[in-house]
Amino acid sequence: xxxxxxxxxxxxxxxxxxxxxxxxxxxxxxxxxxxxxxxxxxxxxxxxxxxxxxxxxxxxxxxxxxxxxxxxxxxxxxxxxxxxxxxxxxxxxxxxxxxxxxxxxxxxxxxxxxxxxxxxxxxxxxxxxxxxxxxxxxxxxxxxxxxxxxxxxxxxxxxxxxxxxxxxxxxxxxxxxxxxxxxxxxxxxxxxxxxxxxxxxxxxxxxxxxxxxxxxxxxxxxxxxxxxxxxxxxxxxxxxxxxxxxxxxxxxxxxxxxxxxxxxxxxxxxxxxxxxxxxxxxxxxxxxxxxxxxxxxxxxxxxxxxxxxxxxxxxxxxxxxxxxxxxxxxxxxxxxxxxxxxxxxxxxxxxxxxxxxxxxxxxxxxxxxxxxxxxxxxxxxxxxxxxxxxxxxxxxxxxxxxxxxxxxxxxxxxxxxxxxxxxxxxxxxxxxxxxxxxxxxxxxxxxxxxxxxxxxxxxxxxxxxxxxxx
Numbered sequence: 001x002x003x004x005x006x007x008x009x010x011x012x013x014x015x016x017x018x019x020x021x022x023x024x025x026x027x028x029x030x031x032x033x034x035x036x037x038x039x040x041x042x043x044x045x046x047x048x049x050x051x052x053x054x055x056x057x058x059x060x061x062x063x064x065x066x067x068x069x070x071x072x073x074x075x076x077x078x079x080x081x082x083x084x085x086x087x088x089x090x091x092x093x094x095x096x097x098x099x100x101x102x103x104x105x106x107x108x109x110x111x112x113x114x115x116x117x118x119x120x121x122x123x124x125x126x127x128x129x130x131x132x133x134x135x136x137x138x139x140x141x142x143x144x145x146x147x148x149x150x151x152x153x154x155x156x157x158x159x160x161x162x163x164x165x166x167x168x169x170x171x172x173x174x175x176x177x178x179x180x181x182x183x184x185x186x187x188x189x190x191x192x193x194x195x196x197x198x199x200x201x202x203x204x205x206x207x208x209x210x211x212x213x214x215x216x217x218x219x220x221x222x223x224x225x226x227x228x229x230x231x232x233x234x235x236x237x238x239x240x241x242x243x244x245x246x247x248x249x250x251x252x253x254x255x256x257x258x259x260x261x262x263x264x265x266x267x268x269x270x271x272x273x274x275x276x277x278x279x280x281x282x283x284x285x286x287x288x289x290x291x292x293x294x295x296x297x298x299x300x301x302x303x304x305x306x307x308x309x310x311x312x313x314x315x316x317x318x319x320x321x322x323x324x325x326x327x328x329x330x331x332x333x334x335x336x337x338x339x340x341x342x343x344x345x346x347x348x349x350x351x352x353x354x355x356x357x358x359x360x361x362x363x364x365x366x367x368x369x370x371x372x373x374x375x376x377x378x379x380x381x382x383x384x385x386x387x388x389x390x391x392x393x394x395x396x397x398x399x400x401x402x403x404x405x406x407x408x409x410x411x412x413x414x415x416x417x418x419x420x421x422x423x424x425x426x427x428x429x430x431x432x433x434x435x436x437x438x439x440x441x442x443x444x445x446x447x448x449x450x451x452x453x454x455x456x457x458x459x460x461x462x463x464x465x466x467x468x469x470x
Contacts, residue, residue, distance in 0.1 A: 001046070001048045001049050001050065001105070001106045001107075001108050001126070001130060001199075002050050002051075002052065002053060002094075002098060002105045002106065002107050002108065002202075003039075003040065003043060003049060003050075003052040003053070003108050003110060004052065004053045004054075004055070004090075004091065004094040004107050004108060004109045004110065005036065005039055005040065005052050005053070005054045005055070005110055005111075005112050006055055006087060006090055006109065006110065006111050006112060007025050007026075007036055007054055007055060007056040007060065007064060007112035007113075008055060008056050008057050008060075008081055008084060008090070009023055009024070009025060009111070009112070009113055010023050011023040011024030011025065011113060012340065012341040012344040012345075013273055013274040013275070013337065013338060013340045013341050014029075014272075014274065014275065014278070014340075015328075015330065015340050015341075015343060015344050015355075016323060016325045016327075016328035016329070016330050016354065017029070017306070017308070017323060017325060019354070019355065019356055019357060019358055020059075020355055020356035020357075021059055021060075021356050021357055021358075021361070021362075022063070022358055022362060023060070023113075024113050024272065025039075025112040025113040026060065026063045026064075026067065029115075029272065029278060030115050030272070030278065030281060030282065034067055035112060035113050035114070035115065035272070036064070036067055036112040036113075037067055037070065037071055038115070038116075039110055039111075039112050039113075039114065040052060040068075040071060040073070041071065042116055042119040042122060042123075043108075043119075043123070043126075044119075045123065046123055046126065048130070049108075050105075051073065051075045051076055051077075052073070052076050052077075053076065053077045053078075053079065053094045053097055053098070054068070054076055054077070054078045054079070054112075055079045055081055055090045055093060055094065056078065056079075056080065056081070057080065057081055057082075057084070058080045058082070058233075058235070061078060061080055061233050062362075062363075062364035062467065063362065064078055065078065065232060065233075066364075077097055077101075077234065078232060078233045078234065079093050079094070079097060079227075079233075079234050079236060080230075080233050080234065080235045080236060081093070081236055081241065082235070082236055082237075082238040082241050082242065083238070083241060083242050084246070085241065085244050085245075085246045085247075086246045086247055086248045087109070087196070087248045087249045087250075088209070088213065088216055088247045088248055088249045088251070088252035088253065089216055089219070089220050089241070089244045089245075089246075089247070091107065091109050091198070091205060091249055092205070092206065092209055092216060092217055092220040093220055093223070093224055093236060094107060094109070094202075095107060095202035095203070095205050095206050096206070096220060096221065096224045097224070097234070098202045099202055099203065099206075100224070104201055104202055104203045105201070105202055106130055106133045106134065106199060106200070106201055106202075107198075107199065107200060107201070107202050107205065108126065108129075108197075108198075108199050109197065109198040109199070109249070110197055111196050111197070111271070113271070113272060114195070114196075114197075114269065114270065114271050114272065115268075115269070115270045115271075115272050115281055116267050116268060116269050117267065117268025117269075117281070118267045118268045119267070120267075121265060121266060121267040122265060122267045125141055125166070125263045125264070125265045125267075126199070128164045128166040128167055128263050129141065129167070129199040129261075129263045130199065131164050131167075132161060132164065132167050132199075132261045132263070133199045133200050133201055133204070134201070135162075136201070136204055136259060137161070137167075137200070137259050137260075137261040138198070138200045138204065138205065138208060138253060138254060138257050138259050138260050138261065139167070139198060139199040139200060139260075139261045139262070139263060140155065140170070140194070140195070140197065140198050140199075140250075140254060140260065140261070140262050140263075141195045141197045141198075141199075141262070141263050141264075141265045142155045142157070142192025142193060142194065142195065142262045142263070142264050142265065143192055143193035143194075143195050143264075143265055143266070143269045144192060144193075144264055144265065144266040145185075145186045145191065145192065145193050147186065148179060148182035148183040148185070148186045149182060149193065150176055150177060150178060150179055150182050151176060151273065151338070152176060152193040152194060152271075153173060153174060153175055153176055153193070153194035153250070154173075154174040154177065154182075154185050154191045154192065154193060154194060155170055155172075155173055155174070155191065155192045155193075155194050155262050156170070156171040156172045156173075156174065156190050156191050157169075157170075157171060157190050157191070157192065157262060157264075158170055158171035161261050166263055166264065167261050167262070167263050168261065168262050168263075168264075169260070169261060169262075170254070170260035170261065170262050171190075172255075173194065173250060173254065173255045174191070192262060192264055193269075194250065195265065195269060195271075196250075196271070198249055198254070205253070208253050208257050208259075209252065209253060212252060212253055212256045212257065213245070213247065213252040213253065215244075215245055216244055216245055216247060216252060219240055219241065219243050219244035219245070220241070220244060222237070222240035223236045223237045223240035223241035223244065224236065224237075225237075226239075226240055230468045231467070231468055268281070273338075274337045274338050274340070275304055275321040275323070275330075275332070275334070275337040275340070276304075276321070276334050276335075276337050276338075278290075278304065279304040279321070279334065282304070287300060287301045287302075288301050288302045289301065289302065289303050289304075289305060290303070290304045290305065290306075291305045291306075292305070292306040292307070293306055293307030293308060293312065293324075294307045294310065294311045294312065295307050295311075295312045295313075295314075296311060296312070296313045296314075297313070297314045297315075297317070298313075298314070298315045298316075299315060299316050299317075300314045300315070300316070300317045300318065301318050301319070302318055302319040302320075302334070303317055303318065303319060303320045303321065303322065303334070304320075304321045304322070304323070304334070305322050306322070306323045306324065307324045308323075308324055308325045308326065309324065309325065309326040310324065312324045319333060319334045319335070320332065320333055320334060321333075321334055321337050325358065325359070326358075326359040326360070326369075327354060327358070327359040328354050330343075363390075364388070364467040365384055365385060365388035365389060365390055365467070366382070366383045366384040366385045366388060366438075366443070366444075367382075367383055368380045368381065368382045368383075368448075369381050371447075373455075376451060376452065376453065376455075377449065377450060377451045377455075378449075378450050378455050379447065379448070379449050379450075380447070380448045380450070381445070381446075381447060381448075382436075382445070382446050382447070382448055383443050383444065383445050384407075384409075384436065384437070384438040384443065384444040384445075384446075385438060385443060386438055386440055386441050386442060386443065386444075387438065387439075388437075388438055389435060389436065389437035389438070389466060390435060390436045390437075391435065391460075391462045391463070391464060391465035391466075391467075391469065392412070392433060392434070392435040392462070392463045392464040392465070393433070393434065393435070393460050393461060393462050393463065394431060394432065394433050394434070394460075394461045394463070395430060395431070395452070395459050395460065395461070396430070396431070396454075396459055396461070397430070397452045397453050397454035397455075397459050398430060398450045398451060398452030398453075398454065398455055398459060399427070399428060399429050399430045399450070399451050399452055400427075400428040400434075400448055400449070400450050400451075401425060401426075401427050401428075401448070401449040401451075402420070402425060402426050402427075402428065402436070402446050402447075402448055403423075403424075403425040403446055403447045403448075403449075404420045404421060404422055404423065404424050404425065404444070404445075404446045405422065405445045405446055405447060406422055406442070406443070406444070406445045407422070407438060407440050407442050407443055407444035407445060408420070408421050408438070408439060408440040408444065409421075409436060409437070409438065409444050409446060410436075410437040410438075410439045411426055411434070411435075411436060411437075412433075412434060412435040412436075412437070413426070413428055413432050413433070413434045414432055414433055414434075419439075430452060433463060435464075
């Protein structure tokens with residue numbers, strides 16, 4: 001069984017914690033590990049779970065590689081989608097990747113941003129699903145509903161399928177209902193929430209995709225054949241994949257195939273799609289509040305309160321979400337948090353960096369964060385991982401001063417190369433080809449003061465880069 005992890009989502013409804021370049025699947029929202037890591041860890045102990053395939057966009061490739069490395073997973077296949085095309089093409093790329101490298105295998109398709117609080121029932125359901133997949137079934141996993149939720153699609157169970165009494169045929173898929181219909185569905189006992197998790201043989205999925213959505217398979221085949229290796233990543237060909245229709249596994253295949261099966265699952269599942277969902281699955285105190293970070297609440301009830309960088313104090317607040325980050329604060333009623341994506345849309349329309357970036361911006365070599373900025377200068381705090389280096393680069397519009405706070409820096413400036421240690425500094429004039437390296441075994445931390453007429457991140461001319469960036 002090959003886990004196929006879909007890690008390309010943007011998580012806009014969890015802004016300001018989730019941003020375009022650091023979305024929710026790579027954040028530790030409900031535990032010590034990130035949601036992406038928890039998705040893989042909940043398969044621990046399953047003897048037939050093999051090295052995963054991960055699909056993500058190119059901007060997140062180093063986040064994926066680093067978080068896999070933290071789990072001790074070093075042979076994953078990481079496929080970079082050049083444009084988002086939903087889950088049906090993503091699963092097709094994974095199936096093509098498996099068949100290009102090995103014999104036919106069972107694919108377990110999992111979103112990277114779901115929460116499952118009890119892995120044992122999940123693993124039992126996966127075993128039932130695997131048996132159906134080996135017999136040619138296309139399996140989804142339906143969540144036993146505990147309330148009439150209007151934010152999920154529903155699956156109506158049909159008769160039990162041969163081979164395992166836990167698996168049923170699918171009578172029909174239903175779009176997100178209104179409250180009255182959802183109440184009726186739950187009361188009937190015939191309906192399950194659509195989890196977006198699937199299992200099927202790679203060849204069987206491609207066979208049904210060719211029959212039901214041939215234009216998707218044709219574009220994916222062309223895009224996969226034209227893919228290029230980039231370090232540990234596979235870059236799917238842009239032009240061919242851009243021509244691929246955008247569609248989900250549900251619409252493209254599951255709702256049309258005659259071999260759809262559903263395995264019921266009750267394991268504390270949530271798609272954590274909004275702050276209200278995270279509130280529901282988090283531990284609450286006696287005032288029914290979730291309080292994370294440096295929070296001081298008075299006469300506050302039923303609220304999600306999260307402080308990332310400073311004291312957050314509330315007074316007379318009820319049934320609200322208040323999330324503080326170093327550069328943005330969200331205050332919203334819990335009943336309105338699904339609309340946070342409208343805030344993100346406005347930020348994008350205004351070309352505001354807060355839609356995509358945190359104050360701390362992660363790079364494959366480490367991170368930087370802004371400390372102060374004015375018209376002709378800005379100050380950054382920079383941390384470089386041991387053994388890592390920035391690109392060999394030059395700036396047309398700014399000069400830089402570097403002051404080492406801790407660790408050791410190797411500096412290349414035109415024809416010179418020299419070491420700097422704690423409390424030492426150097427000046428990089430405008431137009432100088434330069435590179436910063438960390439030759440040590442501890443993180444290198446420094447302060448950078450930029451001065452010049454233009455201080456944007458796009459004032460970088462790269463001559464050489466260890467991470468394949470242009």
